[in-house]
Amino acid sequence: MLVCCTHKRMHACPMEADMNYVLPLFLLCAIACSSKMVYAFEKDIIATSSGDLEITFIGHGSLMMKVNNIVVHVDPYGALADYALLPKADVLLITHEHRDHLDPGAIDKIRTADTKVYLSAACAEKLSGGTIMKNGDTESVSGIGIEAVPAYNLVHRRDSGEPYHPKGRGNGYVLTVGGKRLYIAGDTENIPEMKALKNIEIAFLPMNLPYTMTPDMVADAARTFKPHILYPYHYGDTDTSLIVKLLKNDAGIDVRIRRMK
Numbered sequence: 001m002l003v004c005c006t007h008k009r010m011h012a013c014p015m016e017a018d019m020n021y022v023l024p025l026f027l028l029c030a031i032a033c034s035s036k037m038v039y040a041f042e043k044d045i046i047a048t049s050s051g052d053l054e055i056t057f058i059g060h061g062s063l064m065m066k067v068n069n070i071v072v073h074v075d076p077y078g079a080l081a082d083y084a085l086l087p088k089a090d091v092l093l094i095t096h097e098h099r100d101h102l103d104p105g106a107i108d109k110i111r112t113a114d115t116k117v118y119l120s121a122a123c124a125e126k127l128s129g130g131t132i133m134k135n136g137d138t139e140s141v142s143g144i145g146i147e148a149v150p151a152y153n154l155v156h157r158r159d160s161g162e163p164y165h166p167k168g169r170g171n172g173y174v175l176t177v178g179g180k181r182l183y184i185a186g187d188t189e190n191i192p193e194m195k196a197l198k199n200i201e202i203a204f205l206p207m208n209l210p211y212t213m214t215p216d217m218v219a220d221a222a223r224t225f226k227p228h229i230l231y232p233y234h235y236g237d238t239d240t241s242l243i244v245k246l247l248k249n250d251a252g253i254d255v256r257i258r259r260m261k
């Protein structure tokens, strides 16, 4: 079955073979390949007072988390995974309206009538039925606290002079799960509001250039608000070894590189 998952073998299925045999075999191959896709994602487990928090690293800016059987999806993006194969969302967070963060096709596959959606006002123009959060707003759902925090560019701009992410438009989110605070920065630079964050256990900071932060900006922010665990995410082609080197003497910050290109 596994051998069948190579494209070569799939194409080598003998034409003269009995179709009654080939069709089930093809389906088995498809299921095996699909399962492989689901289980190929890296996962980390973080202990909290509400039980284990399981973080699944989908890629780019897309994350999935599970605690107490509550599934939280963040910025699902269909280019990274077949979301039809992933667990449905109890909670869905969208940081901003760019297409790699707000993907209606991926959302359709994980959203149910019971999914609670939290998003910015600009996202709500493209996706209906969610709760709009402005920077500074707070919500609580299924025992998870949600705080929308600013996410914007200070220096990186389009040729027109407009920042890639203007202030006040997008959100980062600070989630409180079982007493631990987890910061998902969204697309942003090392803004003062980020540096003022307190008691962050886990931080996801973007490093995709030119839209978000350089490794130096990430290091500057991390040294200021001191997350215990730092996951560079949404890093595109930026060399992740640079942030590891920059923070190698900052013993209180555990820099973890996962497949979040």
Ligand SMILES: [Zn+2]
Pocket (backbone or CB within 6 Å): 096, 098, 101, 165, 187, 211
């Ligand atoms: Zn963006």
